[in-house]
Amino acid sequence: MRILVLANQKGGVGKTTTAINLGTALAAIGERVLIVDLDPQGNASTGLGIDRASRKISTYDVLSGQQRLGAVLRETGVPRLFIAPSTLDLVGFELEIAARPDRAFCLKNALEVFTEEQSQVLGDERFTYVLLDCPPSLNLLTMNAMAAAHAVLVPLQCEFFALEGLSQLLTTVEQVKNSLNPGLTMHGIVLTMFDSRNTLAAQVVADVRGFMGDKVYETVIPRNVRVSEAPSHGKPVLLYDLKCSGSQAYLKLATEVIQRERADGGA
Numbered sequence: 001m002r003i004l005v006l007a008n009q010k011g012g013v014g015k016t017t018t019a020i021n022l023g024t025a026l027a028a029i030g031e032r033v034l035i036v037d038l039d040p041q042g043n044a045s046t047g048l049g050i051d052r053a054s055r056k057i058s059t060y061d062v063l064s065g066q067q068r069l070g071a072v073l074r075e076t077g078v079p080r081l082f083i084a085p086s087t088l089d090l091v092g093f094e095l096e097i098a099a100r101p102d103r104a105f106c107l108k109n110a111l112e113v114f115t116e117e118q119s120q121v122l123g124d125e126r127f128t129y130v131l132l133d134c135p136p137s138l139n140l141l142t143m144n145a146m147a148a149a150h151a152v153l154v155p156l157q158c159e160f161f162a163l164e165g166l167s168q169l170l171t172t173v174e175q176v177k178n179s180l181n182p183g184l185t186m187h188g189i190v191l192t193m194f195d196s197r198n199t200l201a202a203q204v205v206a207d208v209r210g211f212m213g214d215k216v217y218e219t220v221i222p223r224n225v226r227v228s229e230a231p232s233h234g235k236p237v238l239l240y241d242l243k244c245s246g247s248q249a250y251l252k253l254a255t256e257v258i259q260r261e262r263a264d265g266g267a
């Protein structure tokens, strides 16, 4: 079971969209995927059709140690794709947990229990990917995710300021490696919302590739209105409109992610 964290402290860059649609694409090609919604906004949960009223137990209960992760996960409309939903309770997590010495390891502890439980589960019922969807901040929730993950996947919007926040994020990943999670690796950077009519966008892609080399996935996610419409129907774009350019890009990204996993031997 591989645990990938989708992180970028910048808001609205496509973290949640990538969690939902990469998760769906991985599930479509046979993986069993759990998305863990770590954002109090709960966009991943809503985007997968889990309405707020039905979120009786959530990732807040998992982080605060009151529920097992296995107990809060829910089915989605996509076979083999599950989600652990979040609620606004998560806003309080930081304040409540800040004084605890193990504050950065709440999620890691929960995922260890989950991994242990998974070892009892039959082969094709076993989760192969966990995607952690983070809030737009390098706060304690994101730290918990980075402390628990094997690798970081960074969605980066193709816009002028893209590189600016990236250095800070990379520094944070290094710090986490040096302290909370020595095994953490950078899986890759996915460029999102690429608009071919915008002349600046191609320059941004070239700059990011120049700076980050082969850490940048070949697949670039285009700006596509179908991608932004899908969440309001509680569906991933792959279910909403499989043929659109956004869906096809996320399918391509999923194969690239899996290839990279194999090439790195899981590292």
Ligand SMILES: Nc1ncnc2c1ncn2[C@@H]1O[C@H](COP(=O)(O)OP(=O)(O)OP(=O)(O)O)[C@@H](O)[C@H]1O
Pocket (backbone or CB within 6 Å): 010, 011, 012, 013, 014, 015, 016, 017, 018, 039, 043, 134, 135, 136, 192, 193, 194, 221, 222, 223, 224, 225, 227, 228, 229, 231, 246
């Ligand atoms: N490829 C795309 N084409 C068009 N719209 C997109 C695309 N990707 C994301 N969007 C839209 O951009 C907005 C921000 O995306 P998203 O919510 O995934 O970002 P985020 O990084 O999770 O945001 P936050 O930081 O608030 O959690 C959403 O309205 C989403 O529908």
Ligand SMILES: [Mg+2]
Pocket (backbone or CB within 6 Å): 015, 016, 017, 039, 043, 134, 135
């Ligand atoms: Mg989000």
